[in-house]
Amino acid sequence: MSYEEAKKRYASVGIDTDAAIAALKKVPVSLHCWQGDDVHGFDTDPDMPLTGGIQTTGNYPGRARTPEELMADLDTVFAMVPGQPKMNLHACYAIFDNGEWADRDKLEPKHFKKWVDFCKQRGLGCDFNPTFFSHPKCDPLTLSSPNPETRKFWIDHGKACIRISNYLADELGQPCTMNIWTGDGFKDIPADRMGPRVLYRESIDEILKEPYDFSKVKPCIESKVFGIGVEAYTVGSAEFALSYAAMNTDKCIPLMDNGHYHPTEVVSDKIPALLAFFPEIALHITRPVRWDSDHVVLFDDETKEIAKEIVRCGGLNGRVNIALDYFDASVNRVAAWITGFRNVQKALLNALLQPVDELKALQDGGSFTKLMVMQEEMKTMPFGDVWTEYCRVCGKPADGEWLPQIEEYEKKVLVNRV
């Protein structure tokens, strides 16, 4: 079927495909830099293990080892994805000039100047994350450590990151979300579950005392259920993170990562619950397989439902900050990056092509039979033709056209990184 025919089919249920395409083109989706190098970064020795209870598995060739390699890979991703990407950096991706180095508590905006130049040249905004893991000062706790010296180091890191986020927002003219996540927790049953949480709360309070304009720098609090090696207790649990955000709505927003809940809980259902209270929320879109495994995002049911809730709740108008968070080292990393980004675009486009008002009227009128049938029949609409048109309008390859180019990039560039 051609786009023109698809457009007519959608018009028959009251949907304007051109309007959907035009709307999606403008929605920023934050692309995480850490898929390109297995969450290593550049500020610690290359043998520093990944800590914090997160893990990349696989040893596919081609991991980016330098800022230049990572930026080249990012450009390859940008060439293959439709829509409006935004960069998302972790503090450990600081770029130091000729032998200069600064520890995390001493990081400065200048260590991100090269990233600012990179974003400016490409017209991108940039989000930011303090890196509270993979560092000798994790004892293994960070912001919730009983050791005041450890806590101070990490509080100073958080403050430095606010100053850097402020710099990114000012230089790039777009708000910067700054996500606070720590892997703090215990492998086995703790004796004191409240103490670390009180310290964590106080540490975040200290970090957020660093001045910032909340319309430009948006600190987020991300919760988690458990990590590898921290199975029994997570300091920043769901209740902790949500309560912190709820008690500090003038200072921060909650962030939900869909890998961070029990397996039968769904973030799609939590989005409208939070938006009933919070003016703004943030998301990490990932794919948990049995645990928070951070598999590449697919065009699967829950990703589609998350996108539908973002659209239905008016989240595309700035109320939902959308970011990606997955890391797979078992396949071509660049192809993984592209696949996840394109799938989030697909899910958002699909959501924009739903007859939201009509379905809502059916629900409100109690017509649940028709609601079920219509929702099912929307699944066989010619979505693929609208997707192909979206890629064309954005000047990006359609499905089937980009992988051969990445295979070439692998042969020419990635395999040489040994």
Ligand code: RNT
């Ligand atoms: C970990 C969290 C966190 C990290 C990134 C690297 O479980 O999801 O967001 O993945 O900060």
Ligand code: ZN
């Ligand atoms: Zn996350």
